[in-house]
Amino acid sequence: MTSIRIQINRKCYPAVGQAKPNLAIENLQLQVQAGEFVCLVGPSGCGKTTLLNIIADLDQDFDGEISLNSGQHRRPKIGYVFQNPRLLPWCTVRENIELALTEPQLNQQVDALIAAMQLTAMQQVYPERLSLGMSRRVAIIRxxxxxxxxxLMDEPFVSIDAPTARQVRNLLLQLWQQRPHSVLFVTHDLREAIALADRLVFLSASPMSVITEIKVPISRQERDNDVAIEAFRQRVLHDYPEIRSLV
Amino acid sequence: MNKPLLRFLSGISESVLSALSILLFMGIWQVVAIEVNDAMLPTPIMVAQVFWQAILSGELPYHLGVTLLRLVVSFIIAMLLGCAIGILLGRSKPLDSLFDQWLIIFLNIPALVSMILCYVWFGLTESAAILAVVINKIPNVVVTVREGTRALDQDLLEMARCHHFSKRKTLKYVIWPQLHPYIMAATRSGLALIWKIILVVELLGRSNGMGYQLNLFFQLFDVASILAYTLAFIGVIQCMELLVLKPLDKKNQRWRR
Known part of the structure; x- marks a missing residue:
């Protein structure tokens, strides 16, 4: 399990052509406990993807510090579900998943994951033949x-139909409970965030910083209960007027 | 064209159609040659006879073999160097701006100039001949591969980094498949270019090869032999396309819809 401490003083995109330099993140502090499920909620374009890229070490051009602590002397294994599926079009579904594996023994659970995502029949298919929703599911399996x-999950359920999204959400929670790991989940769907998270972090528009953090008090057994989730959503919107414009 | 004819044509398989088209071309040639009735335009049948004789005497296979060997050596050197430089320039902005002008200069030096210079500086040797061909070919490969490298999908490269793909894995599964169409384009245009250059190189400074032979026939006004050698050429090119390039294309493009 991994805990994260994030301190980003400044993240600025340099000017390109006619566009002015863009200050994406300013003075952002955030901590994620080991095994915690945190949802980041904010308006689109506010810099959430930038934040995930910085945590995943894909973007090193920022002023600040990210410390990942897995209790071991190595970088924790990070799974990243990008906003677009990013599958290799010349590799089949199965190959796309297997290429990402670092240890061959993980191969055994791939079958189970593919079955759970209802993609067993599509294993040997090339990604161009998949719908966007299927491609997203492959990326999630990977x-x-x-x-x-x-x-790290960047709006992974966009364009997956509602019943499948619910199913994948439940699978995600199930896996998370079986094998505890920390999750940072970006969304702008407040209902989805409440159904999943231990804690909601609301982020401002660009330059991004934390507006407020709210713990979700609903027990894990009740997360499938739409009434409880809707009630909590109403309460949050009532108690925190500053976030109404974000969701 | 009227609709029934078009429908009829689309019903025939591709290979039959291309065979028909070659036959049609030969037919027109035969008719025109008979009409003109001049030794400067022999009929296809006469050319075929000369071709057969040249093969039996061993002359054509020898000179064709020499030229093919030069072609293969210079092609391999030019592709390897060109791909390496192209990828380097495509990945690095500073290097690209530094060498962009060089590239434009080399791209536009007339082939004849580099050949003459190579022969003047390094003598009428085999390596000078190969060098002349390579110098002409490399800028072409560089430009094409550089374009391909610039167009590499950053999203996929990030995905590979995120999943800790090794250098080899990244090259094999992420970079190579994206460069493949560009390298195939460089291969095709490169083969065509080298064919054209290599004959002139042989004509100017070698005592064997297709270019040397063609020069000989030119002095004798032996049009039938010139056409017979051209025929051998076209045969070789078609074989390469059908036996090597097409299957490669098919294998590497099978994932496309």
Missing amino acids: AFAINPELL
């Missing part, structure tokens, strides 16, 4: 399959 200690 991130799950490595047994990540930290899972």
Whole structure:
């Protein structure tokens, strides 16, 4: 399990052509406990993807510090579900998943994951023949399959139909409870965030910083209960007027 | 064209159609040659006879073999160097701006100039001949591969980094498949270019090869032999396309819809 301490003083995109330099993140502090499920909620374009890229070490051009602590002397394994599926179009579904595996013994659980995502019949298919929703599910399997200690998810359920999204959400929670790992989940769907998270972090528009953090008091057994989730959503919107414009 | 004819044509398989088209071309040639009735335009049948004789005497296979060997050596050197430089320039902005002008200069040096210079500086040797061809070919490969490298999908490269792909894995599964169409384009245009250059190189400074032979026939005004050698050429090119390039294309493009 991995705990994260994030301190970003400044993240600025340099000017390109006619566009002015863009200050994406300013003075952002955030902590994620080991095994915690945190949802980041904010308006689109506010810099959430930038934040995930910085945590995943894909973007090193920022002023600040990210410390990932897995209790071991190595970088924790990070599973990253990008906003677009990013599958290799010249590799089949199965190959796309297997290429990401770091240890061959993980191969055994791939079958189970593919079955759970209802993609067993599509294993030998090339991604161009998949719908966007299917491609997203493949990308999710790819991130799950490595047994990540930290899972970064960037709006992974967009364009998956509602029943499948619910199913995948439940699977995500099930996996998270079986093999505890920390999750940072970006969404702008407040209902989805409440159904999943231990804690909601609301982020401002660009330059991004934390507006407020709210713990979700609903027990894990009750997360499937739409009434409880809707009631909590209403309460949050009533108690925190500053976030109404964000969701 | 009227609709029934079009429908009829689309019903025939591709290979039959291309065979028909070659036959049609030969037919027109035969008719025109008979009409003109001049030794400067022999009929296809006469050319075929000369071709057969040249093969039996061993002359054509020898000179064709020499030229093919030069082609293969210079092609391999030019592709390897060109791909390496192209990928380097495509990945690094500073290097690209530093060498962009060089590239434009080399791209536009007339082939004849580099050949003459190579022969003047390094003598009428085999390596000078190969060098002349390579110098002409490399800028072409560099430009094409550089374009391909610039167009590499950053999203996929990030995905590979995120999943800790090794260098080899990244090259094999992420970079190579994206560069493949560009390298195939460089291969095709490169083969065509080298064919054209290599004959002139042989004509100017070698005592064997297709270019040397063609020069000989030119002095004798032996059009039938010139056409017979051209025929051998076209045969070789078609074989390469059908036996090597097409299957490669098919294998590497099978994932496309």
